[in-house]
Every structure is written in structure tokens, then in C-alpha cells.
Amino acid sequence: MAYVKINKDRCKGCGLCIQNCKLALLVIVEDELNVLGYHPVGFVDGEGECKGCKFCAETCPDCAIEVYK
Amino acid sequence: MAYVKINKDRCKGCGLCIQNCKLALLVIVEDELNVLGYHPVGFVDGEGECKGCKFCAETCPDCAIEVYK
Amino acid sequence: MTTEAKDKPKKVYGRPESLKDVGFHFCPGCNHGNVHKMVAEAIDEFGVREKTIGVAGVGCGVFLYNYIDIDVLEAPHGRACAEATGVSRVHPDHVVFTYQGDGDLAAIGIAETIHAANRGEHITVLFVNNTVYGMTGGQMAPTTLLGQKTTTSPYGREFMGEGYPIKMAEMLATLEGTAFVARVACNTPKNIMAAKRAIKKAFKMQIDKMGFTFVEILSACPTNWGMDAVTANKRVEEEMIPYFPLGILKERTTADYL
Amino acid sequence: MTTEAKDKPKKVYGRPESLKDVGFHFCPGCNHGNVHKMVAEAIDEFGVREKTIGVAGVGCGVFLYNYIDIDVLEAPHGRACAEATGVSRVHPDHVVFTYQGDGDLAAIGIAETIHAANRGEHITVLFVNNTVYGMTGGQMAPTTLLGQKTTTSPYGREFMGEGYPIKMAEMLATLEGTAFVARVACNTPKNIMAAKRAIKKAFKMQIDKMGFTFVEILSACPTNWGMDAVTANKRVEEEMIPYFPLGILKERTTADYL
Amino acid sequence: MMKGAEAIAEGAIHAGCRFYFGYPITPQNDIPEYLSRELPKVGGTFLQAESEVASINMLLGASAAGARVMTSSSGPGISLKQEGISYLAGSELPGVIAYVSRIGPGLGGIAATQGDYKQVTAGGGHGDYYTIALAPSSVQEMFSLTKLAFDLSDKYRNPAIVLADAILGQMKEPVEIGERPALEDIEMPEKPWALTGAEGRDAQLVKSLFLGDGEMEVQNWKLYDKYEKLKKEDTYYEELQLEDARLMIVSFGSCSRMVLSGIEMARAEGLKVGLLRPISIYPFPEEAVRKASEAINKVLVIEMNTGQMVKDVKVSVDRAADVHFYGRPGGGLPTPDDILAEIKKVY
Amino acid sequence: MMKGAEAIAEGAIHAGCRFYFGYPITPQNDIPEYLSRELPKVGGTFLQAESEVASINMLLGASAAGARVMTSSSGPGISLKQEGISYLAGSELPGVIAYVSRIGPGLGGIAATQGDYKQVTAGGGHGDYYTIALAPSSVQEMFSLTKLAFDLSDKYRNPAIVLADAILGQMKEPVEIGERPALEDIEMPEKPWALTGAEGRDAQLVKSLFLGDGEMEVQNWKLYDKYEKLKKEDTYYEELQLEDARLMIVSFGSCSRMVLSGIEMARAEGLKVGLLRPISIYPFPEEAVRKASEAINKVLVIEMNTGQMVKDVKVSVDRAADVHFYGRPGGGLPTPDDILAEIKKVY
Amino acid sequence: MYHDVIMAGFGGQGILLIGDMLAQAGMIMGLNVTWMPSYGVEMRGGTANTTVVVSDKRIGSPITGRPFSVIAMNGPSLEKFNTWVRPEGLIIANTSMADKSIVKRDDVDAVFMPCLELAVEVGADRAASMTALGAYVEKTGVVTIDALGKALESYLTGKKAKFIPMNKAAIERGALFAREGK
């Protein structure tokens, strides 16, 4: 039941959240460019795997991820 | 045979040499005033006790004592 | 718990209240952002937003005031601890902290830092160590690692002539005036959690008037390290932490004045 | 040995050659005089008078140049280590030393001292700690002992607000750039002998290019302590040494560059 | 009767200054020494900093926090404070700096001199700003101008310097100061801009960095306007025996005291000489000098330096006026006799 | 073609400078970065100090030891160096300081400005001294005036500043510099006063403390005479199209470039306007300005500040001349159009 | 002769480089030149612009608020600078990253060119700005394409020399577009 919300216009595509999601639920969306000119991250969790562990959010320097659980 | 020479005009009468001569061979000469306006120290060794241990000279901050041996 | 809580997931992580809702100017993957979040979280946790005064050093963290919703003073480069001393002496019941980079604190500001620590000023010093002068374009800092190439150590830092990466936490821990000294990092969730704890502890001990509190935060500067954020994070793990070991170096249990 | 030597006593202690034949301006019983003698003795011992450059800090020791027969540079208050760095970089084969008081070195000059030490500059720093600003009339120094009254701590130094007497030798010993760190005193013949050895060792290690060498010399300032010289010497023994323990804190055995 | 340096310290206490940060340096040590004794008695804070750099920055912090605060120093220490002074001006923060000059450049010496006029009035620190600068010439003024410095500093949110020298610092004269007022009885302006914690209001900011397009130009003109206002409203000077004068002497601070004696001697010999004494050296009394010089177009500037105020006088005088200079730098004192001789030379 | 900042660095190398001590600050980082790469190649020493205070003092040490040595910085850093600069002057030591201005006061901003004219020309540090100050207006001059600064600094045993701004520091222009000469081929004066160890001579001393009775006054007058000599022998300026001019513009540094364009536009419209560009801003070309202003008594001073050079111009001009001012502080740039408009206003 | 041009775009687009190239080429031709970059805060990122002046006389101002030409490599730059161009002046706009509708004036000569596509076309994917430079030189004749080539060669030496042909191709493609409008 857990999921994350990404504030795409705050994301700078640094990839730290991706590195820290052990379940690989985050990916760079290559064909999107946000207002800052970065490719933002997307949450891809087809099977509802997200544990709401917050690792992604904690590591996001730009405070672009909210976690719901 | 050891003795010390005091450069009276360099002595500031601080008394450190006196404090450190275990044989009490040095005294302030109260009735003498040197060019600096201090009562200098005198070497009083009637019985030739001085060991030339250099303690007095080492402790003299004003380098006013020479030791001979 | 109500059933509602079960039905509708609750936000379990989001923007701390004291963190203004604007984007950071930091480069992608810059740990300054993490530290800002943690500071805001600590302020929120203790409910001291309205009695906290921050002192921003000059470096990439100088815009603290754009992000954290508190009174902020901008100090000249390196002098934040002196400013914080002035502020804290006038408002002894406020929470006063400085936010400083390694150039700011360990180079030009080392005297003010050591003496504020030695006086046991009731302030918290947050020291963002990224082994480089970030804001001015990547020059050598006192914390630059041996062999590290920067714009002013183009051949790699050499201890002969340029000296050793300075360990501020260790040095400050030797002073009697310091109540809490810790070194943390932002490169893994685990380290981030420890970092948060340390920052909160520092604020708490200041609030409890225990003395000078200091947290050194090892941080990545992907831009000036010439790496992407993920590689930079690895560098923190593989090169920085071995030289700058993490942990609490000192924690006083009774206040100085007791 | 000739018989002559037996007949006519030889001078076994006198003015070192490098010490000019003029009286010191120091107050009666001031240990600055002892330190000057020791420096001159060390210079004579190694025969380096003609390749030694002294850097005088501002304090009662500023007139170094009036007494020691070597090239001397007068540095701004607190900056002697920076000046010495400049001199030593230009003349790497010379012997370069600074002569500084506790106000000079531990207060205003602490940054320059720490960083010169950290860089392992090939200089010797002689640090005359008399717990007071001598030259300016007895104000509180970073080394002033707790409870000590001075003209700017008229109610006695308190650690709350004024901080702790700072232990420079201990702090510098933690830096990798320092090769030799010792604390000595001038209050007894025994301590004076140890002080001489330490100063000579420091010069020797500099000559051998071992790195930064530092000798802290606990000294009496009878004038500003408001005591006669003999009592002042006792204070060194009874109050200073217990807080500032004597000894060699660090001695490197292999040179830095090896 | 009190020492000039102590009059500064007491003036600060009377002005409601309860925070002092400083570092020892001759010849101003009487100020911190006095305050280390007296401030605790009025609930104030005396802190000897690790350096002059630290003290000006502690002052900056305390000022930003809303307090009236002072530091004091001399030559080398004031030079070290220049960055901080520039930051005070840039951050629009008040703060009083008592400056008891010693001879420079370098370590120099501690005798009386006016060799720091340029540094005080024409910058010192970086950037387009000025420091309010008052130059007392008596122990009474050491007291009263220190108080005025606090008021002006708060009024303009700009650092203010009280510039004295070893003569003024060390001499004793009778002073009228009255009882020390209680802090709450001292009139001080509100400081809504001060950093006191964002309780019940928006968070506030004290800074000097302006990066927005054109922002800094606006800021520089704002400061400029402030200095123009300062010139109009708070220029101070004293005129003495100028009514019938044929020769006007311009002199400030302790030097003007020697000049006074010189003028007395000259008058005794029938020479019509008067004095214009700038009390605020920044702003310089340009208008007053110009006006006076229209009628008296012989001007003699006398300073204890090699001629630092001359430029200000030259820029101020009427086009027709002739400006002469007599000076003694480096601790040399122009005695009344010297001054009389000089008066005769240019009369 | 090279950057202005790099031209300063290369100028130093060509002048035989083999020691550099500095601390990062925008907008002058190209200087230390360049030298950190290049100095080791010529056997020199580049050392990044822990602060600006440390760097000016390392410079002082190296200078006392006999070396040609440079430091560089900007506003806040230069303010911190003021004590050291005063000590250099007081100890009569040479040393070159490259100053690439940023906007002040305080942290300000990094755009181009001339807001540090006062600080550079009227003191900065304590005491009765001046700093030699050269103001290049092209990348070529960034190179050549840096070399000149070393020569003058050695000649007068006095610190010398090269004052530039972000425009001059960042811009690229073609420069003629020739090959780097070998150290032994560079003409440099002997320095018998340098501290090199007392081998085969009496021990020597470099100091600025003079406590003997009257000693410091002698020292101050000695410095004064030096500055008088400097004025006579080493004042530099450029005159352009003044022969037939009705209006003389006085402008220095990067600003004079904009003025050049403005003058070109004015001339195209038939307005007879010329330029007097001070190259040495200390010593200021007083004599040249005075002479020129006898024939052309309309003077317009244009600066990128709120009017700092105006006083020098006013003191220099002929009594009959009118002095106007146009300025843009805080990073505002006077465009050629602005200048043309101003020319028309006062023409 | 006197030519001034402002070139602007994102940080990574090689703006400073093409400015430098132009100035270098001018220098090679014995002309006076200045090259002046803009600079942001003490910090990374953002947009970049550079002003280049080429003249056969001594150059006054190295900056201008009213250039003869502007090369805008992205939308924000076109927005900001198109109005600065003098009447009768020249605008080169990269339509791969800027909308031509931004330019509302008709008193200037405007070249709207899809720099990215043109560069890709000649196999010089990362040299979009070179096409704009080519177009600029073609239009103004400030320097010769030949001098530009020499400047390029002086720039790309050693390992980088292999990029010379690609860049030359981009310049020529840009020039072609300016000549033929396609």
C-alpha cells in the first residue's frame, strides 16, 4: 500500500534515490525534461512492491520525494 | 676553586640566583644601586664553597653571572 | 488508529515544515540539500523555529535564508562563529547555529571556530566538509585529501608544502569547551539517519545549555569533484570516510556550569 | 689537560656568542631573558648564526633583534608563522624560527600557527606562555588560568563565557604536520636544562628537515602577575605546571618526506 | 575628572551599550579595562575576543541581534576590522568603533598622531560606503560624541567611529556626565529589522549579498542617499573667532587644542586668526568651510600627519581661497609656538 | 589572446615573481589557478594560504627574504590584507597585490565595479602611507602594468596594487608578451637590505616599530618624500583627443573603455570630447589634469561607482574648471549610449 | 569596420567557445578583438553569454547593450536579447530550442535555423552552436571561413584534432543555411 510521490519540477535527476531503492522502483524518465532542464525520476511500481522504507526520500538532496504508507 | 663573576650593571636584583644557589653564596647588596637603579647581587664565598654548579647563572634571566671553575 | 488511516495512506515522509517550499539552487546530488533538510527537521522536532537564529557562512550554503524559515544572519567568510557568539550573547535563550563549509570553517575561520569552542559558546556548528571550495569553483580546501586534484592543486595535493587534510572534529574534541562533537555523512540512508540523530542531539544539548556542539558532515560536491552524484557518493564512502572516521567523538553528560 | 687549566679556572658559563652584549629591557625576573639565552645557545651550538633568520612576534619579545645577533624580521601581531613560512619558502636551507607570546600565538595568531604546523613548515616555533599579555599591560590571554585576575578579567577568569586556558602544545601535537612538540619551563635549574635540550632538539630537527617543531616555554611575568620574581617562579611550579604539564608530547623519528 | 579613554567607555554605558567585544592594543587599553570592570555591574557583557577580526564580527552579530554594541582598537587592529566594517555598512547595521590612533604605518609607535584620518574618512574597507566619524577634542567630547555616535549609528544603520589619539585617550579633564541612567530610561530607536527569532512575524534576514540583476546598484544608491542625508542633517563643527578673522585655521581633534593655544598667542600679538574645527570628519563640514572661506580666503590646515585632511578642505573651500598646510606626523607635536610661527608665515 | 586575469599572472612570471601566496575569491580565481599550474614549471612556489591575512603576511615574509612576490584578491580579502599592506609600507618592503574588484560593501556581488578606488588610493590601512596603484584598461596593460608594478614596488620599497575589475579579469584580448624570460635574464634591483642570514655581514633587521624619540616622525617624512618622488618620476596617464576638445572626460580602468566608445559616438556627432585616463591612480596625475583643465575647463568624471575619483580630479583641476560627475555603482555599466547622453548634458 | 555580437545559450552549448573562435579568427586576420564572457553567481550552472567585438580600430567597450548581432541558442536567450539588437541588425536564432515567434520585430535581419538538426545532419551532433557561428560569419563577413578554420585548428590540438573536420562541417552547414535559407 506504500507509494512515493515525486515533485518532478524539483528533481534534478541526480540518481541518488535510484541508487538507494533496494527494490529498483525508481527510474530516470529519459524523455521528459522538467523546468530546470533535467530528466526527472519516475516511480514505477507495477506490482505494489514499495515498502515505504523512505530510503529514496531520505537520500534525495532536493526534497523532491514524499512517501505515503 | 670555582667562583662566579657578577656583572653588577646587568643585575636587576630579581633574586632568582639567590633562590637557586643551594649553598647560599649570593646576596642582595642592599647598599649598592647600579646604573639601572637596582640593588645588585653580590657573591659571598668566604670559604670557597662554590661548586661551580652553574645553577645561579642558568637561572639568571639577565645573563649577569659568569661561572669559572 | 482509525480505519481511515488504513484506507488512505498517510504521508510518512515529506518536506519539513521549517523548510520553505522552494527548490534549492544546489547542483544535482549536492549534499547541502540533505543537510538543509536535517536542520529543518531538527528545528521542527524541538519546535524552536521561532526562537532559532541561523548564521550562514559564505560558501554554497550562504543562501540558507532562502530555504529555512527562520531569522538568518549572513556572516563574512569564516567568521560565523564570531557572529554566532554575538547573537547568542544578546539572546542567550535562543537557539543559535552556524552553517559553514570546510573552506569557511577550517581555513579562514579556524581561529573563530576554535575560540568559540574553547569558550563553550552555547551554539551549534554545522560543518559541511566536501573537501573543496564549492562556491568559488573547486579550489583546494584544508580538508582536500592527499592526491586530490583541484583547481589550485592541479597536480594533486601533496603533504609536503600543502599539508595534511585537517581533522576538525578531532581537534575540537580536545578542547574542554566542547560538549558534543560528531562526524557524520550523507552518503547512505543509514549514515543519513545517524547524521540526523547527531544534528538533533547537538540542538538538544544546546537547548539544555550543555556547551558548544559541533557536527561535521561529510558531503559530496559532484560538480567540483567532476563526477556524477552516484560516483561522488561512492567517493565519500571509499575515500573520505576512511580518512575522516564517522562517529561521536565527544559527548558531555553534565552541563559545564554544573 | 694542561696544568694551566688547573691553575687558572676556566669560564664554564657565560654569555653565548650570538647574544649581543647589551642588557635586556625585560623586567626583573622575566623569563623572556632565559629564553633569549637558550635560543642564542642553540644557535651557537649548531654554528648556524649566519644562516638563521628569526621572526619576532609582537609582545615583550619583539625586540629580539636588539639581543640576538642574527637577521630578524618583525611580524605583525600573531602572524609570525605566516612570515616564517614566507621566509622559509624563499630560503629553504636556512634555519627559521619564530618567537611568540601566548597572546600572539594562541589568540590572534592561532590560525597561522595551526596551519603552518599542519603544512609541516620547516620552522621552529618558540612559544613563551606567561598566561598574560605582557607588553600591553597584563590583559587576559587564552592561557590565563581559571580564576586568575588580569586587567581585563578583573573578577578572575571564568570558564563560562571566557573559556578555558588553551593547551597549545596538546592541540598542535594532534596535527600530522608537527615533528616535535614539547612543553618546558624556566623556573628551576632542572627545568631550564630540559628547556635547553628541547629548544636544541627543535633546532636540530629543523636542520634535519623533519618538519614543524614547537616548544612551549612556561614563563613568569612578575610585573603583570603583581609578584616578585621568586614568588612568580613558585607560581609557575604550583599553578602553571599542574595545568600545563611539562614534557615532550611528540617526537617524530623519521622525516616527513621519507 | 576622568581619563579620555574612560570617558568613551562611560559614554557607551550612558548610551545604553551593554555589549563590548575587543582585543588589547595600546593606547586604548583603558577602554576595555574599564568596561571589563563596569559592564558586569550594569548587567552587560564584556568579552575579550581572540582577535580584532573576531571582535568586529561579534559586534556584527550582537548588532544584528538588536543590541547597542561597541568595539575599540587602534591602527593595526582597526585595519584588521576593515572587512567587518564594510560588512556592517553593507548589511546596514549600526555599531560603534572607538579608535585611539597610534602612529603608523605598520607597528609604528604609540604616541599621539592623526595619521588615520584618511583611513577613517575615505574608506578603509572595500566598496562604495562611508563610516560616520566623529573627532572629539576634549574629554567631555570623548563622552558626549560617543553617545552621539550610538545615536547616529542607529539612525543611519551605519557603523560610526569615534576617532581620538593618545593625548585624548590619556588626558584627564573635568567632565559632566551625570548619573548612569537605567537601561530602560535611555532613549533608543526601535529595531524592527533585528534578528530576534521569527516569533509572531515573518522570518528576517540580515545580509549584504545582493545578486539579483541590478539589485546591488539600487543598494549602492540607497547607501549614497543615506550619506547625502547624513551630510545635510548631521554635520558637526565648531567655529571660533572667525568673525573678524583674516586667516582661518582648520584643525580637528587633539591638534585643535594646540591650535587654540597658538591662536591665543597670535591674537595677543594682534593677528586675527580663527578656527574652524570639524567635529564630524565624515561627513566633513564642506558647506561651513566653503562659506567661511568666502570671507576669509586664507586657510591654514594644521594636522598631526603629513596632510590628510587638506584634500577635504581644498575640495570644500571657495575657489578663490588659498589653502596652506602645516603638519607634524609620527608623534611630533605642533606646539603652540610652532603654530604661531606658521600663522605668521601665511598670515 | 588571453584572459585579463591570466595576463596578470603571466606578467608576474615575466617580472621574475616566483612566489605567490593567495586565497580563493571570485572574481580573481583565474590568477591563483593559473599560477598553481604555471609557477611549479618555472621553479616557483604557489601556496594557497589559510586566509587573506595569512597570505599577505607570507608575502611580507618572502619579500623581506628578498624575493619578488605577489598576492591577489578582491574586496573582502583586500580589506583583510590592510594591516599587512600597512606593515609592508611601514617596513619599506615591496610586494605586488593584484586586486580584481567585486561590488561592495560587504559580500556585495561579483559584477564589475570601481567601488574600491577610495580604498586603494586613500589608504585602507592605518597610518601615513600610500600604496602605489596602477589601473589597467586592457588585457595588454594587465600584463605590462603588473610588470611595472613589480619594478615600482622594488624601486620605492613600497607595496603596489594593480586594480582591475571583473570585466578586465574575464575578458580576452590579443596580447603581446613574448617568450618567458629565464629568471637570470630578468632585470631586478639588488636588495642589500634583504634578510638572507648574517653571513659575511652584520645582522640585519626588517621592522616597522620605531620607538626612539622622534624616530617615527623622521620615518613618516621619509615615506612622504618617497611619495613625492614617486609623483614626480612615476605618474602615468594617457591623453586622447584632448587637442581640440571642449570637454575632457576623466575615467580609468574598464570604464574608460566604455568612455572611448562614447567619445567615438560623440565625435561622430561633431562634439569635441577627449579623454584623460589616469593609469597610475596613485599617484594621481594631478599635474596633467591641471594642465589640461586650463585649456578645457569643462570636465566630466565618469566612474563605475558613486563618485570616488571626483575629489582627486577636483583637487587637481584649474580653479576655473567645472567638474561634473556621472557614475554607475554596484555593477551597473555605463554604456556608450549613457555616456553620449551625459556628454550632451554637460557639453 | 566594427562588429559586435552577443552570443547566448545554456551553459553546456559551447557559447563561450564559439565566441572565442570568432575572436581568435579576427585576431588571425590582424584585427582588434575582445571577448567578454558573462559570469553568474560564485556558482555553477545557469545560462552563459559572451560578447565579441571585432574591429579594425582600437576597441572601446568590450560590452554593449545594443549589439549589431545576437546569436541566441535557446529560448530564454532569444527572449532576453532579441530586443537589444540595433535596427538593421542581425539575429541568429536556434529554432531547435527557441520559438521563432519570440521575435516580434521586423527591423532586423533574422535567421531562424534548427541548429541541432543541421549539426546532426553533418554528423556533428554536439556542434549545434558551430552551425550558428557559420551562419553568422556568412551573413556578416566579419571574418573569413578560412580564418575560422585556422582558429579551430589552433584550438583543437593533440587528441582533439580529430574533431576538426566535424566542426568545420558544422560551420559550413550553417553558412550554407544562411545563404540558402535551408
Next chain:
Amino acid sequence: MYHDVIMAGFGGQGILLIGDMLAQAGMIMGLNVTWMPSYGVEMRGGTANTTVVVSDKRIGSPITGRPFSVIAMNGPSLEKFNTWVRPEGLIIANTSMADKSIVKRDDVDAVFMPCLELAVEVGADRAASMTALGAYVEKTGVVTIDALGKALESYLTGKKAKFIPMNKAAIERGALFAREGK
């Protein structure tokens, strides 16, 4: 009325104190006064001197190179300052520590007094300088002995009050010497 005097001697002789007393007394009498100490290097020891001016008008210079009077408590001071005294002026010299032969001029009024002996005589061994002050006031009448006494009282308060009689005695002894030459 206008009087200026330089008082000089060794550091420990209480020079600054007698100057201060004189100024204080002037103030008590409603006159303008200045008291100006000399100061040496940033360092202890040496000689001390002070200049006191008492006047019924606004006081200009608090220092002078040509005083009306000089009080010299030791040889070096007498040596240095005796020539500064204005013709017709006054010299008070302490012959316990200075040789009267130092003064080579006869255009001044000179009081040569053995201050130490005089002080000892009235049981005020450490108040030699007070005798000189007494003589000075007697000779010049700048302030009254009475005002001087009040100044003394304002100075020596609390525990130190017990020294008042002794000091007064010294002042009076000095005055007597000045009057009667013995």
C-alpha cells in the same frame, strides 16, 4: 590666570598622583584643568612625567614644550626638563635624587629641596613628591593648600584615609621649605 607645569621622576615616585592632585584641586576651585601623562613603550618601567594645566579660561593645549614650571624628582628629569622652563619660570628640584649643579641657568626661580629628607622628617617616608607639590603650590599659588587637602581626601578614601594626615604634613613641610628655604 594660566599655569602649566611638567612633573617628572621615576615610575614609582608618585608623579602621576601629585599631578592628578593638583588638577583635582584646581577643579575643586572651579578652574579648568587638564592632566596629561607621558607614556612609554607598550611596556613597564622607566620614567614618568605629567603635564598639568590650570586656567580660568578654556584650555587649549594640554601639553607644552615651554612650561612655566617644572618639578623634577630625579636627576634625569631635571636634566631633561630644566631647560624647557620659560624665563622667569620656576624649577622645583628634588636634591635627594638630583644634583643641583645640573641647573645651569639663572633666569628662573629654582627651589632645590631634599624631598626625601623633608618627608622623612614629618614621618611620611613614601611621600617625598608631596613635599615638592607643597612647595610648588606655595610658590605659585595656583591652588590653595586647602583645595589640595580636599583633593587628597577625595583620593584617599576607605582604608587609605589613614594616610591623609601624613600626606598633608608632607605638603605643608614642602610649602614651609619653599617659604623659608629650609
